[in-house]
Amino acid sequence: MLIIPTLFGILLINFIIIQAAPGGPVEQMIANIQGHGHSNIERASGSSGSIESSSSQANDQYRGAQGLPPEVIAEIQILYGFDKPAYERFFDMLISYVQFDFGDSFFRNISVIDLILEKMPVTISLGLWSTLLIYFISIPMGVYKAVSHGSRFDVWTSFFIVVTSAIPSFLLGILFIVVFAGGSFLDWFPLRGLTSPDFEQMTILEKIKDYFWHLTLPLIAYTIGGFATLTMLTKNSFLDEINKQYVTTARAKGLKENQVLYGHVFRNAMLIIISGFPAAFLGIFVTGSLLIEVIFSLDGLGLLGFESVLNRDYPVIFGTLFIFTLIGLIIKLISDLVYVLVDPRIDFEDRQV
Numbered sequence: 001m002l003i004i005p006t007l008f009g010i011l012l013i014n015f016i017i018i019q020a021a022p023g024g025p026v027e028q029m030i031a032n033i034q035g036h037g038h039s040n041i042e043r044a045s046g047s048s049g050s051i052e053s054s055s056s057q058a059n060d061q062y063r064g065a066q067g068l069p070p071e072v073i074a075e076i077q078i079l080y081g082f083d084k085p086a087y088e089r090f091f092d093m094l095i096s097y098v099q100f101d102f103g104d105s106f107f108r109n110i111s112v113i114d115l116i117l118e119k120m121p122v123t124i125s126l127g128l129w130s131t132l133l134i135y136f137i138s139i140p141m142g143v144y145k146a147v148s149h150g151s152r153f154d155v156w157t158s159f160f161i162v163v164t165s166a167i168p169s170f171l172l173g174i175l176f177i178v179v180f181a182g183g184s185f186l187d188w189f190p191l192r193g194l195t196s197p198d199f200e201q202m203t204i205l206e207k208i209k210d211y212f213w214h215l216t217l218p219l220i221a222y223t224i225g226g227f228a229t230l231t232m233l234t235k236n237s238f239l240d241e242i243n244k245q246y247v248t249t250a251r252a253k254g255l256k257e258n259q260v261l262y263g264h265v266f267r268n269a270m271l272i273i274i275s276g277f278p279a280a281f282l283g284i285f286v287t288g289s290l291l292i293e294v295i296f297s298l299d300g301l302g303l304l305g306f307e308s309v310l311n312r313d314y315p316v317i318f319g320t321l322f323i324f325t326l327i328g329l330i331i332k333l334i335s336d337l338v339y340v341l342v343d344p345r346i347d348f349e350d351r352q353v
Contacts, residue, residue: 003329008094010325011318015090024082024312080106080314093318102319107311112319115304122194122300125215126289130223138227139273142234147261149239157231165228170291173221177295180217189217192297218296222289230273237269274338 074083081089096103102112110118145154181191190196196210241247242265250260290302301320308316 003326003333006329007322007325011094011097011322012090014321015086015093015318018312018314018317019086021312024080024314097319097322102322103315105308105316106313108313108316112315115316116301116320116323119299119301119304122293122298123302125194125211126219126222126292126298126300129215129219130226133219133223134226134230135277138230139234139270141227142231143238143261143266145231145235146238146242149235161228161231165225167225168291169221169225169289170295172224173218173292173295176217176221190214194298218292218298221295222292234269234273237272238265241265241269271339277335277338 081092084092104111105115108115141157145157148154176189177191179185181187181189190213194211194214195207196202196214199207199210202210242261247260247265250264251257255263290306292298293300293303304316305320307313308320
């Protein structure tokens with residue numbers, strides 16, 4: 001039940017912040033009109049008659065509106081819903097969102113849902129494969145680092161992890177382009193896009209090859225710094241369990257090291273990692289790397305969010321915020337349930353309040 005007030009509070013705080021920021025959609029349209037002449041003024045106002053230049057209280061509300069007819073400003077306000085007070089717009093937005101009606105983008109002539117679905121393939125491509133790579137590499141590496149703690153392998157992999165996690169992903173992306181994408185040295189990989197222009201004419205195997213050929217450099221740049229947290233978390237979790245009494249007891253009973261490690265330690269050590277997987281799964285769909293998308297010319301959710309904030313495209317900003325916040329809160333609830341399923345000893349009802 002706390003999902004409801006939490007979601008309401010997040011929307012309210014962000015609504016206040018966005019409303020307080022200068023340069024809203026009305027100002028954006030005014031700037032567009034001022035820069036493109038009277039044809040846009042007449043189109044915005046919906047009238048073809050003569051337009052008189054005058055100043056009014058409506059004009060004084062917006063920067064750059066001086067010299068525009070008051071009826072033009074009024075039409076723009078009605079167009080974007082700014083003829084209503086802020087609190088009324090907020091509650092109208094909530095009523096629409098409860099019905100899962102997120103409206104249309106102010107500047108793209110497309111619904112918010114369709115816009116998100118249009119940008120989703122790029123974000124899913126980066127998020128899905130990066131998550132799989134990180135989990136399938138970091139967990140075995142973390143386990144082996146724990147088992148061989150203090151060894152040469154442990155020291156060198158720790159050094160590698162620290163160095164790679166300290167390098168921003170966009171710098172790696174630029175380096176890969178310079179070295180491998182025809183920048184100055186090799187021309188092994190394409191520079192932009194997720195597929196080639198003739199993608200639709202390819203066979204299934206050619207499409208798969210082309211897809212991963214385009215995805216290789218941005219995926220490596222996007223994920224190489226993400227190994228650090230999960231690898232070290234896995235290692236420290238295993239080290240903590242290995243030093244506990246039940247492990248010593250299991251070894252004293254004559255169990256082999258693999259039986260102790262994977263039959264007893266693994267389940268307890270993986271609790272925190274397994275419970276965090278739903279949140280990582282959410283990141284597959286909502287995490288967008290703006291700089292990676294810009295560098296490799298990938299049009300995903302990261303770039304969409306950045307452009308929406310710049311253009312003050314409120315339906316896109318708040319629609320995506322509502323959708324992914326709601327999903328995030330539900331995923332958090334699922335994480336708690338998974339934690340209980342993995343470790344039956346946990347019982348939230350037994351807590352003393």
